[in-house]
Amino acid sequence: MPLIESFSGIRGIYGESLTQEVAQHYARAYRSFLLDKTGKKKLSIVLAMDTRPSSKELHDAMASHFEEVYDLTCLPTPIAENSVREYHADGGIIITASHNPPAYNGFKFLDADGAVLRPHDAQRVISLYHFPEKETSVNNGNRSIDKHKEGIALYVKFITKIMGNKALQMIRNAHPKLLLDPNGGAGIVYHEVLRELEIPADVINSTLGKFAREIEPTASSLHGLKASISRGGYAIAAGFDCDADRVELATREGIISGNYVLALVVDAVLSSLPNAKAERVIVNDATSRVVHEIVARFGAKVKEVPVGEIYVVDAMKKEQAKVGGEGSSGGSIVAPSTCRDGLLSLLFVLKLAAERKMPVQDIIGSYPKYHTVRKDIPAKGFLKKRQRIREYYSRKGYQVTEGDSIKIVVDDATFVWFRQSKTEAGLLRIIIDTKEQHRIKLLLDEAQRLVGKI
Template identity: 40%
Template sequence: MLVESLSGVRGWYGRDLTPNIAQRYAAAYASSLMKAAKGKRLCIVIGMDTRPSGPALKDAMLPFLPADIIDVGVLPAPAIEHAVRHFRADGGIIITASHNEPHDNGLKFLRRTGAILEEQEMGKLIALAGRMDAARMKVVLSKGAKALGQRTVREARKEAIGAYRDFVFFIIGDSAGKIRKEKMTVVLDANGGAGSMAKHILAQAGIRVVALNSGHGDFAHAVEPTMETLAYLPPLIRKRKAQFGAGFDCDADRVEIILGNGRMLSGNELIALAARHMLSTSSRPEKEVVVVNDATSGMVGEVVRPYGALLKEVPVGESNVVREMKASGSRVGGEGSSSGIIIAPQTCRDGILGILMICGIVADRKKSLEELLGELPRRAYLKRKVSVSKASMAGLRRSIIAHYRERGLDVLAEKEGSIKVPMPGSAFAWFRASKTEAGVLRVIVDSPNGEKAEGLMREALALAGGA
């Protein structure tokens, strides 16, 4: 089925996501931009990951985008988002299904800041695309006829790569010199995705890269980087005496880090490492703000509190984190539940920047990544998925809320969003209907105590019907 959510649109190409559906979304997006532009000539950046259906979707959408087009080709999603800012475009479209398998594809729509549309904006776009029949599409084409007749289509992949490279080196700043001195090695599995360009950027930082599966579209294993798909890396990491191994999803916004001993870092640990480094090097750490989603482990809070800094929680969703980071002047944020670090002024998770950040911390602290992880607070963070029919989801939410309130616990419940139940002893249980996987309830528990976490998960699964 076609999944339409706050993070975009995705589905099996040709079955769920067809060229016609892509055209309806392109027309709806163009209509929104034209309305906001009030007659101004528009510019849209378009790029994609390495899925075979990407060019066909681009070709289907172009006739319905009455704007100058800057085509950056195959690039990581973070580089495409940066291209929107670099070229001062009015928006952008990324053709990607992220960690889904190659038969799927999808569309992400961007604001002029390069960030994905906010939840309310994406909701309006989904509704408008749903109403975009042939007659309405003709109206869009009629209004944009002059722009279509005059528009230019410019290929700018090389310039976009250079601009993105300069951008990430600007963010890591003085760490670049320290990384070069360390002469560290990283094993990199791009798995045929857009992250293959990372080897060139990392090499320019003085990192020795053992590059695997770098050919575009040469998917050596399942697209989502997991413990199972990256299990073959630790022996090679040890053999090459590398600091760590890294695996990307197809659009390279997400990176998973694995050590030579087989341990895979969690998103919570990555954010905790980034936050601690930022706070420990800040001249006024008590003025700093770290923004995370409400499913992030208490580990991050334990790292932040000793510095007197402020930890802000927002609902799940990259756009929510980015918006609050901008409002708060936060330099570090992310979603611990989904392996996402966001380093300002970037407006999304960024796998390449994440690797450089980790290498910079290792170089600055002069300790191995394994040693740095050993300094973090210990937490048990458990995640499960439960199949729940759409018809029963609302009733299940009410039952979960009632159960914990009957126990005398505070329940933080968003309307149709997550349910978070803070527990004594700095623990919590968290529930949310997935916005990207139909019929799935996500369940997370977090506690400093592993045995308590197991008990909380048993209780949560019994409530959700997944015991």
């Protein structure tokens, strides 16, 4: 399988398309990019990794290409991004393939604000990898500084500042019984973070690098959590991916979809604002309409952006938005954070439940019921089919918007969405979102027939 290169990062199967040599060349490309961007002669970066078998080898291959490395070793993406800001680093590298299977690995390159590189900058790094302009060697040696413990402590302070002491005390007073499932990933440290916040939690699958389920937290991969919740009497359980920016939440009733997690976080944030109706909430265009309806309850507005965390982050900055996210991947972003943060999402959900003195499932029960189905199919020939899709749905009188994705708004409570994956090679993603469950099969079959034609 070829290397997957996009603004979301670089991913491949280790030992095949991704090797230590590839990592070294990408480190040089990123170094060249940073030297040009900053105008500096010496660079400092934050370096972090997830717990895949190949992460340490890739870490060692990349670290020597920078004068000063703030080394976090195995820590989650949100902690790495916060550390870039705290240390005023020139950038950062996170060695991870996020939700991809263990055989994969890759890199996320960070900007000076901690966010992943903007698309044009990411493309520049990719270009420098394929077409190096000049060799740049490290000046006067390389210095690596162990920042594992300090990175955690700084993140605890960051979380405390975003949540506020009043909200954290409200959660403590509610005594929610929590279960964490980091699945052997970097999120194992979240148990320690919660302990520092004086919010107790139990943890399963907490051996570094030992994956007890599929890495991507989904309804199917977290199916076993329901039994654990019942046995332990937990109010809520959280399952994380390997770099712990994504989270799926579960209660005794089952898995809470990513769209509803985002709806809960949006509800929690807007309900704490004195003038919520003046707010804009930023979501990607694959996010369920349930989030739109929750935003509308506050009189606030929604702005849609293309899929990609950085599009949400930049739109939030431009609009001075307090909250945004990608319901399609269960990712919530609360300013001033610059990434999806699974632990922060969990804390805002707990805050909402404590504030309303209601179980999470009862709060969800007060929301409009939307049914969202995602189907991944081979993407072969999709670019040639885009015009056919656009023309077909336009003839039916539906609103069609096209950019990176194609979104068809059937009515106020139904959409069909197509996009070729940037992180999983050869996959076309179709999403159906509707209040009317009986329409799902019809709409999905129609969409698949349409893209199935050659």
